[in-house]
Amino acid sequence: MRVALIQLAGGSGDKKADIALACEKIREASAQGADIAVLPEMFCCPYETSAFRSYGEAEGGEAQAALSSLSRELGLYIVGGSVPELEGDRIYNTSYVYGRDGVQLARHRKVHLFDIDVEGGQRFMESDTLSPGSQITTFETEFGTMGLCICFDFRFEELARLMALRGAKVLFVPAAFNMTTGPAHWELMFRQRSVDNQCFTVGVSPARNESASYVAYGNSMAVDPWGTVLTRCGGEPCIQYVDLDLSRADSVRRQLPILSARRTDLYEIKEV
Numbered sequence: 441m442r443v444a445l446i447q448l449a450g451g452s453g454d455k456k457a458d459i460a461l462a463c464e465k466i467r468e469a470s471a472q473g474a475d476i477a478v479l480p481e482m483f484c485c486p487y488e489t490s491a492f493r494s495y496g497e498a499e500g501g502e503a504q505a506a507l508s509s510l511s512r513e514l515g516l517y518i519v520g521g522s523v524p525e526l527e528g529d530r531i532y533n534t535s536y537v538y539g540r541d542g543v544q545l546a547r548h549r550k551v552h553l554f555d556i557d558v559e560g561g562q563r564f565m566e567s568d569t570l571s572p573g574s575q576i577t578t579f580e581t582e583f584g585t586m587g588l589c590i591c592f593d594f595r596f597e598e599l600a601r602l603m604a605l606r607g608a609k610v611l612f613v614p615a616a617f618n619m620t621t622g623p624a625h626w627e628l629m630f631r632q633r634s635v636d637n638q639c640f641t642v643g644v645s646p647a648r649n650e651s652a653s654y655v656a657y658g659n660s661m662a663v664d665p666w667g668t669v670l671t672r673c674g675g676e677p678c679i680q681y682v683d684l685d686l687s688r689a690d691s692v693r694r695q696l697p698i699l700s701a702r703r704t705d706l707y708e709i710k711e712v
């Protein structure tokens with residue numbers, strides 16, 4: 441299963457141009473034999489709370505239509521980063537996945553909104569304009585079950601564990617860490633989730649743009665079930681390809697039986 445991590449220089453402020461760039465890079469990935477192309481969080485919208493409504497779209501909107509028809513034309517899966525999704529008065533940070541036939545296979549609305557205020561570092565309040573989703577998302581492919589969540593969601597180990605317990609052997613994470621938390625936690629988090637859940641993890645970020653109000657860390661990466669980093673971008677726009685053999689997850693789970701050896705009878709805080 442060949443995965444293309446497409447680290448885009450998106451968020452230019454021109455939504456049509458960002459969608460066109462994403463489509464051009466997905467075509468390039470398809471020509472390199474990718475089965476699954478993965479885009480970053482908010483790939484056609486500046487990552488600013490004030491931008492989410494004006495760049496947002498309802499179900500079936502411009503970005504989704506473009507990705508759906510491209511997946512059908514090229515016959516590959518697309519994990520379509522995320523877009524601001526408009527529903528009534530609400531805005532969600534939503535990732536759509538399309539199958540080889542262009543049909544929507546999954547929709548994940550970011551469950552944990554990114555509200556942080558690090559002293560001397562990054563402050564961001566998604567909850568100023570976004571609403572949280574409330575579903576755990578997995579989807580089926582001919583390669584097996586896949587999990588999907590968005591950036592800050594991945595800090596919450598329970599969510600990753602639940603995707604793994606549903607059978608996911610690869611966790612896809614469109615994301616956009618920043619220059620405060622990225623250097624400290626990005627690699628650690630992907631390796632940690634991979635080791636804990638004995639699965640592959642794939643994180644795809646926008647490229648770093650020093651003139652943006654929110655500077656993404658980049659460093660899109662894929663990690664295997666042993667915790668080894670298989671591929672990694674730097675800060676520049678790039679596409680990295682990685683071939684994943686999902687039987688490696690079964691093999692690691694057999695040799696080091698973490699998931700099956702859990703003592704779920706003990707993992708509950710009881711009133712005393």
Ligand SMILES: NC(=O)CCC(=O)C(=O)O
Pocket residue numbers: 481554590591592593595615616617618621622625
């Ligand atoms: N877009 C996000 O959710 C950013 C998450 C992040 O940077 C973090 O440190 O967590």
